[in-house]
Amino acid sequence: MASNAAAPFWRAAGMTYITYSNICANLVRNCLKEPYKTEAISRERVHFAVSKWAEGKPEKPNVICVSA
Amino acid sequence: MAMAALRREGRRFAPLISPHPMAAVRSSIIPAEEQVPLGVRSISTQIVRNRMKSVKNIQKITKAMKMVAASKLRAIQVKAENSRGLWQPFTALLGDSPSVSVKKDVIVTISSDKGLCGGINSTSVKISKAFRKLNAGPEKETKYVILGEKAKAQLIRDSKKDIELCITELQKNPLNYTQVSVIADDILKNVEFDALRIIFNKFQSVVSFLPTVSTVLSPEIVERESEAGGKLGDLDSYEIEGGETKSEILQNLAEFQFSCVMFNAVLENACSEQGARMSAMDSSSRNAGEMLDRLTLTYNRTRQASITTELIEIISGASALSG
Numbered sequence: 001m002a003s004n005a006a007a008p009f010w011r012a013a014g015m016t017y018i019t020y021s022n023i024c025a026n027l028v029r030n031c032l033k034e035p036y037k038t039e040a041i042s043r044e045r046v047h048f049a050v051s052k053w054a055e056g057k058p059e060k061p062n063v064i065c066v067s068a
Numbered sequence: 069m070a071m072a073a074l075r076r077e078g079r080r081f082a083p084l085i086s087p088h089p090m091a092a093v094r095s096s097i098i099p100a101e102e103q104v105p106l107g108v109r110s111i112s113t114q115i116v117r118n119r120m121k122s123v124k125n126i127q128k129i130t131k132a133m134k135m136v137a138a139s140k141l142r143a144i145q146v147k148a149e150n151s152r153g154l155w156q157p158f159t160a161l162l163g164d165s166p167s168v169s170v171k172k173d174v175i176v177t178i179s180s181d182k183g184l185c186g187g188i189n190s191t192s193v194k195i196s197k198a199f200r201k202l203n204a205g206p207e208k209e210t211k212y213v214i215l216g217e218k219a220k221a222q223l224i225r226d227s228k229k230d231i232e233l234c235i236t237e238l239q240k241n242p243l244n245y246t247q248v249s250v251i252a253d254d255i256l257k258n259v260e261f262d263a264l265r266i267i268f269n270k271f272q273s274v275v276s277f278l279p280t281v282s283t284v285l286s287p288e289i290v291e292r293e294s295e296a297g298g299k300l301g302d303l304d305s306y307e308i309e310g311g312e313t314k315s316e317i318l319q320n321l322a323e324f325q326f327s328c329v330m331f332n333a334v335l336e337n338a339c340s341e342q343g344a345r346m347s348a349m350d351s352s353s354r355n356a357g358e359m360l361d362r363l364t365l366t367y368n369r370t371r372q373a374s375i376t377t378e379l380i381e382i383i384s385g386a387s388a389l390s391g
Contacts, residue, residue, distance in 0.1 A: 008316075017323040018253045022246060044246040049237045050254055056228040063237070064250065 116367045120360060127356035133184070134349035141274070141342035147243070148271055148335040154328040155282070162290065162325065163299035166283050170262035173203055173210045174232070176255070176330070178268040178337045179219035181236055186344035188269045188277055188337070189218040195279045196223070196267050200230075213255055215334070232259050243338060245331050252327035262286050264326060268333040269340035275347050277340040282333065284326045287318040 010020045029040045051061035177196045179189040196219075200210045211232040214220045220234055235251055255264075264284040269277040285293065291314075294300040308317055 008312075016253055016256055017320040018249045018256070018327045021324065022249055022253075025246075043242075044244050045241040046247040046250050047237065047240045048235055048247065048251060050251075051234045051236075052258065053228070053231040053234060056231070058231075058234060061234075061236075064254075066250075 113367055113370055116363060120363045123356050123360050123363065127353050130349045130353040130356065134346055137342045137345040137349060141346060144339045144342060148339040151332045151335045155332050158325045158328060164283055166281050168263060168285060168293065170289055171208055172260055172262040174213055174259050174261040174264050175199060175210060176213045176264055176266045177219045178333050179216035180341040181217040181239060183218060184345060184348060185341045186348040188340050188344045190222065191279050192267050192269060193219050193222045199265060213259060243335055248331040248334050249327040252330045256323060262289050266329055266333050268337040271336045271339040271343060274343040282329050284322060284329055287315060287322045290318050290322060291315065
């Protein structure tokens with residue numbers, strides 16, 4: 001971490017800028033009026049499987065699925 | 069009437085009598101005469117007919133796959149072209165420096181989960197390997213982060229020790245920024261890097277894809293490079309608003325740049341995948357058509373030959389009786 005004591009609160013909580021901006025974007029999406037709200041939220045679905053590798057062997061894949 | 073019965077009989081028995089029934093199945097393109105033993109009068113066309121049927125079915129399937137790929141391509145191409153606006157400002161600001169030499173390189177290879185799309189996956193794997201070789205040296209570490217099933221299968225063979233992270237099943241839902249940014253976040257958190265090299269196929273047209281490397285530097289390296297001057301040296305001429313320091317800004321920028329570049333790369337690669345699948349399926353349905361033509365020719369010729377033989381037999385038998 002290059003930032004020091006003056007780091008913003010979200011970085012102090014261990015977030016990256018990406019997480020922070022995603023949370024902000026989600027807040028904005030929730031402020032939309034219907035029917036645009038459901039449309040915008042259903043567009044942003046997250047689904048993928050991630051597996052870490054150690055010593056040339058894959059560990060158990062971890063499926064991340066967020067259907068907002 | 070008797071001849072027809074005999075012909076049917078002969079057709080039924082030919083595969084049974086044939087000494088190499090398996091060989092007959094395997095190479096049914098070769099005219100069947102060569103495999104029929106002596107004494108069998110007519111030639112079985114059953115095998116060729118079966119083969120024709122299966123080729124016809126394969127052609128139908130590849131044609132359908134081409135249609136599907138074409139319609140998917142249209143949807144994703146618009147998205148990919150729109151997403152180019154995301155990384156261009158970053159390149160204008162920070163530049164793209166593939167030649168920067170750092171200790172910890174992380175190569176992010178982007179590929180597809182599904183096959184049957186020509187050579188795009190092996191292209192990105194090949195570029196990744198070449199890049200690794202190019203940047204190899206003492207005190208240097210190169211790790212792979214793999215997106216997609218196909219690059220994993222290829223890289224597992226010779227460099228599985230260097231694989232750090234593997235991400236698959238991206239395209240269950242239509243690709244969107246949230247998903248890619250969560251992936252980028254995962255990569256940032258789990259992998260130590262000085263520079264990220266994202267390797268993907270940039271979509272140019274339905275038939276041409278440019279293998280591309282985009283580089284995202286870590287904030288420390290950006291700072292080091294900006295002191296050295298060049299494009300990054302101009303960073304100091306920008307005014308920074310608010311109470312943040314330059315290193316904070318750089319870190320935020322680097323993270324956001326990574327997610328944007330990843331988003332574009334994933335979309336471009338998906339677009340290239342559909343384009344490559346379209347042209348692959350097009351050529352395979354054409355090949356199936358050619359094969360069908362050849363088989364039909366063989367089939368008709370054999371049928372004609374057996375009819376001619378039978379006619380000769382009838383006529384010569386009749387003339388022997390009457391003469």
